[in-house]
Amino acid sequence: MSRPVTVLLFAAAREACGTGRIEIPHREGLTAAAVWEGLVREKPALEAFSRTVSIARNHRFVPRDAAVEPGDELAxxxxxxxx
Amino acid sequence: MDDFRITTDRLEEAAIIAGAAGVRDGAVVAFSGVVRGRNLGRRVLHLEYEAYEAMAVPVFERIAEAARSRFGVATVRIHHRIGRVEVGEASVVVVVASGHRGAAFDAARRVMDEVKRIAPVWKREYFEGGDVWVEGPKEPVTE
Structure with a gap:
């Protein structure tokens, strides 16, 4: 089984989510945008950030369609x- | 020597400036960002800063490297405070040392602008009557 993806949220987004750290299973073809959409489905309050949120994969900014690998830290x- | 930090300690400008200039440097520019007592017509009580620490330091390093190649400066230091910061205290200090003043001024300005644009740091403003997360530019960053 592949390593999970660690998802981090900060500041107002952390508060809207109710937590700043979530581990999610990795799956083939996973993208940053898909992870975000999954979060919004779980916590609709996050929708307010959909247009303004920046994404960092392993401490570097990435575009929304960036691939997510097992063990990644996605913020x-x-x-x-x-x- | 460069130095990049996220810290809960009070920022001491003199200590951050100390030793920044090497023998070839003729200029040291230091910028302090200080908590204003008024913002948007409100009386500010204090600010509370939060950072994505594991990313903030590498972002500072990349900002410094970009400034070094663009302006040819020698040393760049960036210290950002987190946690509660009182009115009148520094929340961020940028120090640049260079051979001549022009490059040092330009690089310090650029470094500070970039810190505000892309460093993963947030502030919550506590003012008379409430508190609110301050949001910077709304355009997502791709660096």
Missing amino acids: FLPPVSGG
């Missing part, structure tokens, strides 16, 4: 506001 980032 969904609401609009950043550091500084």
